[in-house]
Amino acid sequence: MKEHIQKKLSDSKTARWSAMLIVSFTMMCGYFLTDVMSPLENLLTTQGKVVYFTDDTSMSADSLITKVKLFSAASALSEPELAVEKLEEGMNLKYMDSVDGIQTEMEKTVSAVAKGEGWSSTEYGFFSGAYGMINVFLLMLFFGGLILDKMGIRFTGTLSCGLMLAGALIKWYALSTDFGGSMLFGMNMQVALASVGFAVFGMGAEITGITVSKVIVKWFTGKELALAMGLQVAMARIGTAIALGVSLPVARMMGAVSYPVLFGAIALCVGFVSYMVYCVMDRKEDASEVAVRQEAGEKEEEGFRMADLKQIFGSRGFWLITLLCLMFYAGVFPFLKFATKLMIFKYGVPESFAGLIPALLPFGTILLTPLFGSLYDRIGKGATLMLIGSVMLTVVHILFTLPVLDYWWFAVIVMVVLGIAFSLVPSAMWPSVPKIIPLKQLGSAYAIIFYIQNIGLMAVPWLIGWVIDRFATLRDASGTITGYDYTVPMAIFSLFGLCAIVIALMLRSEDAKKHYGLEEANIKK
Numbered sequence: 001m002k003e004h005i006q007k008k009l010s011d012s013k014t015a016r017w018s019a020m021l022i023v024s025f026t027m028m029c030g031y032f033l034t035d036v037m038s039p040l041e042n043l044l045t046t047q048g049k050v051v052y053f054t055d056d057t058s059m060s061a062d063s064l065i066t067k068v069k070l071f072s073a074a075s076a077l078s079e080p081e082l083a084v085e086k087l088e089e090g091m092n093l094k095y096m097d098s099v100d101g102i103q104t105e106m107e108k109t110v111s112a113v114a115k116g117e118g119w120s121s122t123e124y125g126f127f128s129g130a131y132g133m134i135n136v137f138l139l140m141l142f143f144g145g146l147i148l149d150k151m152g153i154r155f156t157g158t159l160s161c162g163l164m165l166a167g168a169l170i171k172w173y174a175l176s177t178d179f180g181g182s183m184l185f186g187m188n189m190q191v192a193l194a195s196v197g198f199a200v201f202g203m204g205a206e207i208t209g210i211t212v213s214k215v216i217v218k219w220f221t222g223k224e225l226a227l228a229m230g231l232q233v234a235m236a237r238i239g240t241a242i243a244l245g246v247s248l249p250v251a252r253m254m255g256a257v258s259y260p261v262l263f264g265a266i267a268l269c270v271g272f273v274s275y276m277v278y279c280v281m282d283r284k285e286d287a288s289e290v291a292v293r294q295e296a297g298e299k300e301e302e303g304f305r306m307a308d309l310k311q312i313f314g315s316r317g318f319w320l321i322t323l324l325c326l327m328f329y330a331g332v333f334p335f336l337k338f339a340t341k342l343m344i345f346k347y348g349v350p351e352s353f354a355g356l357i358p359a360l361l362p363f364g365t366i367l368l369t370p371l372f373g374s375l376y377d378r379i380g381k382g383a384t385l386m387l388i389g390s391v392m393l394t395v396v397h398i399l400f401t402l403p404v405l406d407y408w409w410f411a412v413i414v415m416v417v418l419g420i421a422f423s424l425v426p427s428a429m430w431p432s433v434p435k436i437i438p439l440k441q442l443g444s445a446y447a448i449i450f451y452i453q454n455i456g457l458m459a460v461p462w463l464i465g466w467v468i469d470r471f472a473t474l475r476d477a478s479g480t481i482t483g484y485d486y487t488v489p490m491a492i493f494s495l496f497g498l499c500a501i502v503i504a505l506m507l508r509s510e511d512a513k514k515h516y517g518l519e520e521a522n523i524k525k
């Protein structure tokens, strides 16, 4: 008689890769919403109507109208009735402006008009950092990890997807409503409410992040773990790239900053449904695992105990990975929030293309993260990959700081290098955690890492927004903003890179002492 050997569902290649694709799609929708506002910084921080022209420049409606009226009065044209509210797509406007110090007659055709929200850079920074606020101050990520290890993947993932959706809807409501100058918590009502929405969303997104990580470890341990994690991160980056690339065109086309958020919320509903589909697979995987254990006469694995936390906190390798994560990610995600405006004001890129250069960063990582992940699976060298990535991050930020080669093509090259760094470190960092911490504590371990990382994701945008208002904003004698000098903010980002290098070196030497296996291949032959 043929012997029947019970197999787990995850032993099927099709099943485990399908599970990976499904949960990664949910995460991708989350990443889209995380960065959907980044290209809108200039629009959010401009007061009143923003007018875009066919030559790809943008101008504040007030200053344009003043110029047009001055010109029409001087040339007896019939424009004195022109007002901000009357500006529309297709209008032809004539005015005088100074070109190389000479007053010259100019003509521009309006290609789109959108509503600027008049936030300050500090308010924009506060809003961007709000993502990590609940996670950090209410320790929600920490509790999220405990919930994940205690209540399981299906319960936690469903809860966290719901939180993401609720947060996205609050943010959309805030951005699409005119609060007529009212205040909340001593703050512009719109900024405050949008920040609350982003904070709720951030709590959901981060808990979904640790849940998805645990899903992948569950289905891929002993198999293509780093490749699977790399592909999951790659799909997440597609979400970021789409956000950076399409958000501004959508806001311009629809005339308001709230529309890209609305589209993100609709996509997230689909992501939610896809997570429900995963839950069905998860149930089957658990059932097949029980059957395999019964056949082998094995006992069920012990669950997570609070005492296990001591083991996590006592590991020096764990702390080094956590600090590396804090410093490295502080130099990347918060940078992305400010990168579009950096392209406009440091590299002179027209606003309509400016989001495309930062979008190169996640695009590059889409191919490279799984590639480096697969390299790590086969040949190891995880600690070295993290070190090289940290060095590249630092060099990139120093180049963005220095007043040299302020050309758009140089910004493109530097951004591509940053993309390589942003592939190297995550592809080696995340699959290295299970080499230091056992599976049953992994939810909590990822949660603590994400928790500390969130302190950076929250505080760095706050710091940079404030620094831009205080040290980077250039004004003329009347106080009108004339431009930005990004030397100080970018020097701060360079410092994060330097810290990452030091920590990566310490991690490599700790690995050599404790034999975590970070330099060894993941796939056992």
Ligand SMILES: C[C@H](N)C(=O)N[C@@H](CCCCN)C(=O)O
Pocket (backbone or CB within 6 Å): 206, 209, 212, 213, 229, 233, 236, 329, 426, 430, 450, 453
């Ligand atoms: C922002 C989030 N906390 C984060 O760090 N995400 C990582 C991916 C983590 C995947 C772990 N398996 C990222 O690089 O986006």
